[in-house]
Amino acid sequence: MEETFDFAVIGGGAAGLAAAVAAAAYGDRTAVFEKNNAIGRKISASGNGRCNLMNSGTLKYFGDSVFALEVLRAFPQNALKAAWEDLGIRLCEESEGRMYPCTFQSATVTDAFKIRLKTAGVRIFLQCPVKELRKENSLFLLSTEQGTFRAERVLIACGGSASPKLGGSESGYELLQHFGHSILPPKPALCPLTTDSKSISGLSGIRVKGGVTLKDADDHILQKENGEILFTETGISGICVMQTARQAEPGTFIELNFAGRIFTDREKLVQALMRRQQNVSDFGPEVILSGILVPKLAYAVLKQAGTDMKGRKAGDLSTDEIRKIAEKCFGYRLTVTGNRGLEEAQVTVGGVNCSEFDPGTMESRRIRGLHAAGEVLNVDGDCGGFNLMFATASGILAGLNGRKVLPL
Ligand SMILES: Cc1cc2nc3c(=O)[nH]c(=O)nc-3n(C[C@H](O)[C@H](O)[C@H](O)COP(=O)(O)OP(=O)(O)OC[C@H]3O[C@@H](n4cnc5c(N)ncnc54)[C@H](O)[C@@H]3O)c2cc1C
Incomplete structure (x- = not known):
């Protein structure tokens, strides 16, 4: 039998996991579909394993930078800091506003996500790439090798093309293109x-x-x-x-x-x-x-x-x-x-055209119930925590879908 979820998240990175936590706090039946055999592979690699989660200073974004600022106005740095604390992660600030988990270990972040997702009853499907996404009437259909799933709302949080060893791919662009969204060709940023x-x-x-x-x-x-x-x-x-x-x-x-x-x-x-x-x-x-x-x-x-x-x-x-x-x-x-190309880049320049999304809910202006968050969008930030900050803030907004943030 096909399972139906209120909210299906495609991609278990920072954006997808933050979204799942925010939605599950409202009791939304939530599932995360991840093609890797573990969630949060890029979180684990971030900041040389220290995980530079966010930045308290002036926002430094490129691409659709105005959209990025709107997202971070809708979910600002202090709200994000509170969200990390609610997840059990205390932050320490280093030079130039760079904020890390006080343990300086990225495993603290992935562990906190795992604990919260389990407590909230979020279903995690690992080694489960979503091959096709379509909408029939008011429900989305997700095709995977583990079956077909239905959802009322879907978040594309597949990241960009950078660093394919950690999960980077064009998959998110392709899924969104299918719904008529436009893509700026991906190029490497933050790269040797x-x-x-x-x-x-x-x-x-x-x-x-x-x-x-x-x-x-x-x-x-x-x-x-x-x-x-x-x-x-x-x-x-x-x-x-x-x-x-x-x-x-x-x-x-x-x-x-x-x-x-x-x-x-x-x-x-x-x-x-x-x-x-x-x-x-x-x-x-x-x-x-x-x-x-x-x-x-x-x-x-x-x-x-x-x-x-x-x-x-x-x-x-x-x-x-x-x-x-x-x-x-x-x-x-x-x-x-x-x-050194996308292979060694930390972030992708280009991606999905942000003007086609609402910065308050990350919902598509074309397709009701379809959301996108994180690096799949045409936003890239400077080194210093700006990329994880955009991914998590936009993910939370997608999970909330216009509702107020609610701790579990
Ligand atoms: C080495 C390295 C160090 C970095 N250091 C920092 C740092 O210190 N601070 C910072 O702010 N940023 C850093 N970044 C950038 C930051 O990690 C990313 O911008 C951020 O993690 C993007 O989050 P995301 O959730 O949008 O995408 P991702 O983290 O890429 O997550 C997307 C997930 O979707 C999965 N996926 C893709 N397609 C499908 C599909 N069809 N079906 C199912 N699953 C799918 C992928 O496997 C992946 O797990 C670093 C990046 C790298 C590579």
Whole structure:
């Protein structure tokens, strides 16, 4: 016999689980359909397993950003914090408004969801991808390998295409397209960059704190970030680098500033290098940067500065050469060739056109009872908890469907 639910959630990620909790609090017979063998795989991976759940600061969203702000006006940060606390999760705030569970373990979040869903009697169907969704009269029909299910309301919370290993797919877009919704093509955001091989040669594995400036082909600044930069086999990574991925097209440039944290301007570095030259004059030219940069990076900087190193010593460097080295310490240049793709992206740019949904209930303006929430929508946030925050806030609104939040 086909089972009927009041509310069927497709996708057991942050958006879907938050929605199920909110709806079940009202006694809605609720089911979650998840294609993976566990719920919350992306929650588990988030924030390096620490799970940066939300952000208390200024909202930073892209894509249909106005829609994202409307969602977070309808379910603001303080309400979200209260919802986490109601679920049993105490939050701690770190730098830049980043909020984590006080345990700093993502398992705390998935466990809290599991406990609450069980208490509320929410049915969870694992390894159960929804293959087809259609509407007959007033009921939705969900086709799965475990049977066909009926529901009065359905939430598509299938996430975006980013990170397929953790469940990312185009499935949500396809289900919504079937109902006439429009999709902006998915692209990677928050993703490591690939660069020309020459400027990263021998640097893989090196981490350095510094500034990242993204420039276009005409040398105009597109974006500036600060933080930890990680050199990889194919380019660069680190949060500050990944933040540039939505704009870093092939042919743009990245300039890395390794010296700005130590020296206020280039001239101060030139003076320091000239003093240092006297102390290390009998050593290799790259030793002039010892104490500022690790040897491999110092060598790369001298190479990019065009320093002739063959058979020479630090004491042989001219003032002009030292100036060029200082210049490269403030702007080590890499040519962007692309990024590591959706495979390694944390979030998707693009997705379902938000203007086709109501930001108060996440209900489709086309199909009554059909909702969408989370990353499947054309909203992506900065690093810092903004993506999980949008996913959970929009999920809760979908679960509530215009009702007030109700603790269990
Ligand atoms: C490595 C990594 C680290 C991250 N760190 C952070 C962070 O610290 N802070 C932050 O805010 N954001 C972070 N993000 C982004 C954040 O995790 C996501 O934006 C957020 O989890 C999206 O939630 P969602 O519920 O919309 O989608 P998802 O979490 O992707 O959930 C969708 C679920 O739907 C399932 N599904 C898809 N299609 C079907 C179908 N047809 N039938 C049944 N099930 C289906 C998928 O298997 C998946 O479980 C990170 C992402 C990654 C990959």
